[in-house]
Amino acid sequence: MTGFKNNSRVAVMLFTVIAVLACSGGAPPSQTIAPVRAVPPQPVRDASGTILTTPVTIPEGTEFTAQTLDFLSSQTAAEGDPVHLEVENSVLVNGALAIAAGSPVKGVISSVTHASHLGKAGSISIRIESGETVDGQRVRLRASKTQGTGDKVGSVVALTVLVSPLFLLKKGNDVAYQPGTRVTVYTDEKVDVRAWRR
Numbered sequence: 356m357t358g359f360k361n362n363s364r365v366a367v368m369l370f371t372v373i374a375v376l377a378c379s380g381g382a383p384p385s386q387t388i389a390p391v392r393a394v395p396p397q398p399v400r401d402a403s404g405t406i407l408t409t410p411v412t413i414p415e416g417t418e419f420t421a422q423t424l425d426f427l428s429s430q431t432a433a434e435g436d437p438v439h440l441e442v443e444n445s446v447l448v449n450g451a452l453a454i455a456a457g458s459p460v461k462g463v464i465s466s467v468t469h470a471s472h473l474g475k476a477g478s479i480s481i482r483i484e485s486g487e488t489v490d491g492q493r494v495r496l497r498a499s500k501t502q503g504t505g506d507k508v509g510s511v512v513a514l515t516v517l518v519s520p521l522f523l524l525k526k527g528n529d530v531a532y533q534p535g536t537r538v539t540v541y542t543d544e545k546v547d548v549r550a551w552r553r
Contacts, residue, residue, distance in 0.1 A: 388535065393457040396456060423534055425439050435463060
């Protein structure tokens with residue numbers, strides 16, 4: 356993380372995840388669980404079937420949680436691969452639903468370090484790019500609470516494993532992240548939305 360400047364929009368978060376570590380020369384990391392998918396909410400409609408909406412503004416810096424839907428392994432991932440996530444819990448603004456649980460969040464693999472025979476462990480970083488409001492608008496996202504300047508849209512999440520010494524294996528391990536890994540994200544802009552009434 357030392358390569359990221361303080362004034363960069365690229366922000367690094369470290370968080371604890373359930374990971375699979377595979378020794379070099381052993382069995383490759385593999386998916387062992389399926390994500391528990393979010394249940395998308397249903398809009399309230401009037402007698403004619405029209406969705407009831409109200410205008411709200413999603414503030415810049417609004418926080419919510421997304422979860423990964425893909426199995427990510429430093430052995431097989433490549434820079435530029437898409438990463439699929441979804442919103443875990445609906446985002447409410449003034450009591451109205453602005454971003455729905457289960458709606459897509461887009462990310463991309465920004466860097467991968469493969470495990471080496473010299474003892475270097477594998478790592479994966481993903482760049483969070485955008486989500487979607489209930490009225491179909493794209494909203495830029497970032498991974499830091501504060502807004503930076505002078506960098507690309509999106510921010511980098513360094514998936515770092517924090518484990519007990521009991522789980523430290525041999526040098527040169529590839530690392531894998533199961534679907535359902537949670538990522539805290541923030542809106543990177545203010546957005547006016549026709550939110551669903553509740």
